[in-house]
Each structure stands twice: as structure tokens, then as C-alpha cells.
Amino acid sequence: MTTQHEPAAIPRHSPHPTADPTRLTGGEALVRALAAHGVTRAFGIPGTHNLEIYGHLAAYGVEHVAPRHEQGAGYAADAYARVTGTPGVAITTTGPALLNIAAAVGQAYSDSVPLLVVSPGMPLRHPRQSTGLLHEMRSQTEALRNVAAFSHRVSSVAEIGVAVARAFTLFRSERPRPAHIEIPLDLLEAKEPAGAPRTAPPAAPRVPDTALLKEAARFLREAERPALVLGGGARGAAGQCLALTEQLAAPVVTTANGKAIVDEQHPLSLGVSLHSPAVQEWLTTRDAVLAVGTELAESDTWVTELPPFQGRLIRVDIDAAQMYAGGSPADVPLVGDAAATLDALVQETREARAADPVRAHAETAALKAARNAESQPRDAHWLPFLDAIRDALAPDAIVTSDSAQCCYYGALPHLTLGPRARYLHPTGFGTLGYALPAAIGAKAAHPERQVVALSGDGGLQFSVQELATAAALQQPLAVVVFDNSGYGEIRDEMKARGDAPLAVDHARVDLPALARAYGGHGATARTPEELAKALSTALTTPTPTLIVVPEETA
Structure with a gap:
């Protein structure tokens, strides 16, 4: 639950709510604008250049989750948006941090997710010629403009509220897609007239001709x-x-x-x-x-x-x-x-x-049988494990998945869910490493609901460090990993071409031990019965539990 701090608890460097509201630093103007649009949680990593933003989050009632990598922050905010129906917010610092989140922005664009990324940028009058300033790059806005719906660099403190309102107007009235707002370093710290808080107008539903x-x-x-x-x-x-x-x-x-x-x-x-x-x-x-x-x-x-x-x-x-x-x-x-x-x-x-509903029901059943027959040789070995997962899930469970064979061949068509459940998948852009940080975002949004992440071992290791973030939540979170010792899909494609597999076979990692090292639990399930038992424990244990299902790779 989000709580508003009383004045006595406000950090010394944060003037809200006693200071003159007409003159704010850029950092406070940003956080004020986010709060005015109902933002109560943000995901991100503090850095040298964004500390003025972080200094005001608590005073405006914005809780914070700190993933271990900016890409994880983007995926977590993406999932938060998907399961809450409200925009997800991610905060990065300059340069490499912003580029780290770019893949998550691309995924949100592909899947029409309202994700707002905010970052510092080079100072207002920073010369175009390189000066060697920390995290300097040629143009952050040009980089993000190519993966987001828009990238807006503000030029005054007063413009910050306008930029945030623009993003939320996009989210409410058009196809929701990610946006980026850049605030120059000197504006973050400068106190300037901020103007009255601006909010995006409510959008009336558009009806066709x-x-x-x-x-x-x-x-x-x-x-x-x-x-x-x-x-x-x-x-x-x-x-x-x-x-x-x-x-x-x-x-x-x-x-x-x-x-x-x-x-x-x-x-x-x-x-x-x-x-x-x-x-x-x-x-x-x-x-x-x-x-x-x-x-x-x-x-x-x-x-x-x-x-x-x-x-x-x-x-x-x-x-x-x-x-x-x-x-x-x-x-x-x-x-x-x-x-x-x-x-x-x-x-x-x-x-x-x-x-005729009777005929339609029979036709549907026959089509499902035909679909299953088409893929039976490929998918059959996943089905008993997916049945075990389904039997462990509550009707409103949230399942996140990776761009992995066990997910797009297995869980998407075969893990049957009801309308109260949610299944979050990185479609289109097809990023790896989505499942675990997305599960963190979903759990942060709905700590009372079951959350299960499904992944392969290759995809998991793009974001495995987020097990530490999951452990910090102190909430039950199950991570089921089908381990085929590498990149199974690419291995199969190489074999289909008649090529010798290259760079797709990995030495098997002791992932349960790695989970324990990050502060969670780990288990191995070689049968559906063992998976059912491990899931039953994981979904009631207040820490992440990583369960490995070893797969044959021959």
C-alpha cells in the first residue's frame, strides 16, 4: 500500500509540501507531474545524474523497486502496466543506463504497452562536440526515438509537466506505446517557475462510423x-x-x-x-x-x-x-x-x-484436436509438466514467459487459463530475459496473487541477476526453468539447415544453487509429480524459488 509521508518525515533536501509550489527543481517538477497522474510506483536504478529525481519520490508517495539492471527495470515496468492497466514508469540515468533499457522499450512498442521512461540528459547548453562528460553520447533522444513512440527533451522546468501530460494523453487516447522524457542535467537541479500541475485530459472512447x-x-x-x-x-x-x-x-x-x-x-x-x-x-x-x-x-x-x-x-x-x-x-x-x-x-x-451451437462446439473440439496432432511430436513432452503447473495455479494467477520453446510451443497453446488469469509474453520483438523481471513487476503490482515465471535456461541468464530483486520483495514467486543446456530453438534451426551446432550448447549451470546464492530457494523437478510438489511449496514460501526441469538435448 502506498503511503504519503507526513512533513516531519520528508527528507531535508525535499521541500514538498511546504516550499513555494511555483518554483521547483526539475527533479521535483517531474515527480510532482508523475504523482498528479496517479503514479504510485516506479522501477529503476539511481545513478550520479538522477539523484535529484530520487530525492523527491518518497515525499510524493511514489514507491520504488530497484532491479539489478535497467533492462530488468523496463521489463518489470512493462509487466506492471499490463496487469494494472496503468502506465509503468522506469527511471534511468544517462548514457549506458538508457541504452540498457532500450530493448525493453522496443518490446513495449511491439506489444502496445504504456511504458514511460524518464532519464537525465546532457546539460541544456552542452556543446555538440564531445567534451568527455560522464555518460556523454551523441543524442539520447535520437536513440530512443527509434524504439519509442516519441522521445521528448525538455528545455525548461515548466515544460516537464507538459511532457508528462503529453505522454499520458498518448497512453489514454491512442494505441498505447512507450515514451521517453529527457531532462537536461542542469534543469534537474535548477529551481525555476514550474507552473500549475498539468494532467492529461480524460479520453472519451472512440466509436467507428x-x-x-x-x-x-x-x-x-x-x-x-x-x-x-x-x-x-x-x-x-x-x-x-x-x-x-x-x-x-x-x-x-x-x-x-x-x-x-x-x-x-x-x-x-x-x-x-x-x-x-x-x-x-x-x-x-x-x-x-x-x-x-x-x-x-x-x-x-x-x-x-x-x-x-x-x-x-x-x-x-x-x-x-x-x-x-x-x-x-x-x-x-x-x-x-x-x-x-x-x-x-x-x-x-x-x-x-x-x-448451430452444437455443431460449433463439435467443430471447435475437432480443430483443437487437429492443432494438437500437428504439434504432438514436438510438444508432447511439455504437456504433463504444464498440466502440473495449471493444477497448482489459482484462477487469478499471473504467468510470465520468455521467448523460449517451452513457452511459445508449450505454454501458450497448451497451458489453459481462465479470464481472471493473465499470461504475459514478449511477442513481436521477442526479447530474451523477459520472464523473471516481468514476474517481479507483476508481483509488485499484485502481491496477493500467485505469480509464476516460465523460462528456458538460455533466456533466464539474460536477467538471472533479478533473483536478487525478487528476494528483496520477500514475496512468494516461482520461477520454472526448462533447462536444455543452451539455445534450443537456434540449435534445432542449425540442425534443420544441415549445419553443425555452433555457440548454442552451454555447460549446464547449477541454477538452484545460484538461486540460493541470491537469497532464494532452488529445486530440481525431473517428473511432473516433483514439479507439482515443488510448486506447492514455492507458492507459499516468501522468497523466490527457482525450479529446474532438466530436458534432453540429444
């Missing part, structure tokens, strides 16, 4: 073979998605980011199956496909372009550019907020000539 809504509703009403495809952009419209699925007797398939928007045990749910050739072929035969909040991109379909749809493709997205994405242009483009748009479609299709 009425004529297009009616056209889409007519196609859905008349469809005999409808289908729904749900991406991450449908997350805020879960109730409406379920209503349309049942109202139209339409089977529903999701992308990785849309996982479990509709209960994956529902008889009309195909789960995460957009990559299945059988499901892709089935989609092309539908007379109406409603795709909500998805790019229909290669990262979800695993093919460069889906086969052409024979029926009408209706796309719903807040981003107009997505009407043409993935090589599948919309026949009916509905640009607007998913919840508001689907509300209208639910009303307009109440008199739909629904498909």
Missing part, C-alpha cells in the same frame, strides 16, 4: 460460419468478446497477447492457435471473421502472410494503420475503442441467425 458499424453487424448477423480472432487490443473488452462468441455461436482463436480473454476451457475457445495450419485453413473458409485488436502478424501466425479470407474480414482497432496490417486488409474497417465498438456490435447482432 455508424454506417460501417451497421455494415459489420449485418455481415455478422447473416453469417452461418462466423469466427472471432482476439489480440491484445481486445483485453479491455473481454465481456463483449464473450457475449459475441456466444451470441453468434462463433469459435474464437486468440493471439499470444489475447490469451485467455475468453476462458480457454469454453467449448468455443481454440485458445492460442493462430499459428496452427489447420486453424488458418479453417479461418479462410469462414463467411465472416471479426478480428479485434490484432495485427494478424507473423509473430502470431508464424507465417509471413495468412491465406486470403474467402468471407468478410471485419477489423476493430484503435490504430487505423492496423486496418491493413499483416497482409489482410479489412473489408469493413472499424477504427475505434474495442469495448465501445463491440458494445455496439453486441446490440446490433442480438437478432443474429446464429450458427
Whole structure:
């Protein structure tokens, strides 16, 4: 719980709330602006150049989590945003620290996550020619502008509040994507007129053109073979998605980011199956496909372009550019907020000539069986372990995953979850090392909920130092690592090319011992039964527990 400090507890160097509010340092102006937008937690690492920001966090009620690497701070803030629905905030210092977080910014951009990164920058009048100042680089804003939605370098203390309001306006009114705000070093410490606090205006839900809504509703009403495809952009419209699925007797398939928007045990749910050739072929035969909040991109379909749809493709997205994405242009483009748009479609299709629900249920079951048969030789060995994980999870558990075989082949399609649960996956950009710091961010947001991280040994070691951060939380957090002694996916691709594996085989590390060295617990589970037992203990032990599942590598 966030608490506001009383004046007596305010650090000596922080004037809030007794000082003249019209003149603030840049550091205080930033923290004041964040607090005005409801920020109560930030992730980051203090450094020589950002101490003026840190000096004001406590006075404005902003709690702080300190990962061991800036990339971990970015992933933790990303996950915090995903599970709370509010922007995640990460604080870095200059130069290398900002570049360290760039991969996490790229991941947030790919997955439409509202992540705000704030950093110091070189002084206002710093010469363009190199001077050798600590952490100096040619242009931080140019570097971040290429991975974020925007990078804003302020030129006065008064502009700081404007920049923060701009970022939150983006998060609220457009496709949410990461933003970076840079504050020159001299402005962080300078006291200048700050102006009144500014806040982003509330955004009214955007609703598509009425004529297009009616056209889409007519196609859905008349469809005999409808289908729904749900991406991450449908997350805020879960109730409406379920209503349309049942109202139209339409089977529903999701992308990785849309996982479990509709209960994956529902008889009309195909789960995460957009990559299945059988499901892709089935989609092309539908007379109406409603795709909500998805790019229909290669990262979800695993093919460069889906086969052409024979029926009408209706796309719903807040981003107009997505009407043409993935090589599948919309026949009916509905640009607007998913919840508001689907509300209208639910009303307009109440008199739909629904498909036969018995036939639709049977068709869904047959498709799931076909999907499983396609991948059975590859995926079968993960299934008993995934069943053990599922049986240990509460209905509202949060699972984070890495760009690892056990996750995209295993857990995404086969670990069935309900709508109260969340599954966080680094789709699109496909970074390694996401699962552990993301689990920390999720646990910081919801300490009362179960959190389980799934990873491979290769991906884990991109961010394994965050076990120390997890230990500092003093909360139960389970980390399940499927250990194939290296980079299994790349090893398999090399073999498929006829190449001898190179630089993909690693000596097996004693990861349970490493977890204990960081202040947690460690275990090895060679069977599903051993995994179930270890998880049962891990989810009630107030420290991170790393559980290794050794895999054959031959």
C-alpha cells in the first residue's frame, strides 16, 4: 500500500509540501507531474545524474523497486502496466543506463504497452562536440526515438509537466506505446517557475462510423460460419468478446497477447492457435471473421502472410494503420475503442441467425484436436509438466514467459487459463530475459496473487541477476526453468539447415544453487509429480524459488 509521508518525515533536501509550489527543481517538477497522474510506483536504478529525481519520490508517495539492471527495470515496468492497466514508469540515468533499457522499450512498442521512461540528459547548453562528460553520447533522444513512440527533451522546468501530460494523453487516447522524457542535467537541479500541475485530459472512447458499424453487424448477423480472432487490443473488452462468441455461436482463436480473454476451457475457445495450419485453413473458409485488436502478424501466425479470407474480414482497432496490417486488409474497417465498438456490435447482432451451437462446439473440439496432432511430436513432452503447473495455479494467477520453446510451443497453446488469469509474453520483438523481471513487476503490482515465471535456461541468464530483486520483495514467486543446456530453438534451426551446432550448447549451470546464492530457494523437478510438489511449496514460501526441469538435448 502506498503511503504519503507526513512533513516531519520528508527528507531535508525535499521541500514538498511546504516550499513555494511555483518554483521547483526539475527533479521535483517531474515527480510532482508523475504523482498528479496517479503514479504510485516506479522501477529503476539511481545513478550520479538522477539523484535529484530520487530525492523527491518518497515525499510524493511514489514507491520504488530497484532491479539489478535497467533492462530488468523496463521489463518489470512493462509487466506492471499490463496487469494494472496503468502506465509503468522506469527511471534511468544517462548514457549506458538508457541504452540498457532500450530493448525493453522496443518490446513495449511491439506489444502496445504504456511504458514511460524518464532519464537525465546532457546539460541544456552542452556543446555538440564531445567534451568527455560522464555518460556523454551523441543524442539520447535520437536513440530512443527509434524504439519509442516519441522521445521528448525538455528545455525548461515548466515544460516537464507538459511532457508528462503529453505522454499520458498518448497512453489514454491512442494505441498505447512507450515514451521517453529527457531532462537536461542542469534543469534537474535548477529551481525555476514550474507552473500549475498539468494532467492529461480524460479520453472519451472512440466509436467507428455508424454506417460501417451497421455494415459489420449485418455481415455478422447473416453469417452461418462466423469466427472471432482476439489480440491484445481486445483485453479491455473481454465481456463483449464473450457475449459475441456466444451470441453468434462463433469459435474464437486468440493471439499470444489475447490469451485467455475468453476462458480457454469454453467449448468455443481454440485458445492460442493462430499459428496452427489447420486453424488458418479453417479461418479462410469462414463467411465472416471479426478480428479485434490484432495485427494478424507473423509473430502470431508464424507465417509471413495468412491465406486470403474467402468471407468478410471485419477489423476493430484503435490504430487505423492496423486496418491493413499483416497482409489482410479489412473489408469493413472499424477504427475505434474495442469495448465501445463491440458494445455496439453486441446490440446490433442480438437478432443474429446464429450458427448451430452444437455443431460449433463439435467443430471447435475437432480443430483443437487437429492443432494438437500437428504439434504432438514436438510438444508432447511439455504437456504433463504444464498440466502440473495449471493444477497448482489459482484462477487469478499471473504467468510470465520468455521467448523460449517451452513457452511459445508449450505454454501458450497448451497451458489453459481462465479470464481472471493473465499470461504475459514478449511477442513481436521477442526479447530474451523477459520472464523473471516481468514476474517481479507483476508481483509488485499484485502481491496477493500467485505469480509464476516460465523460462528456458538460455533466456533466464539474460536477467538471472533479478533473483536478487525478487528476494528483496520477500514475496512468494516461482520461477520454472526448462533447462536444455543452451539455445534450443537456434540449435534445432542449425540442425534443420544441415549445419553443425555452433555457440548454442552451454555447460549446464547449477541454477538452484545460484538461486540460493541470491537469497532464494532452488529445486530440481525431473517428473511432473516433483514439479507439482515443488510448486506447492514455492507458492507459499516468501522468497523466490527457482525450479529446474532438466530436458534432453540429444
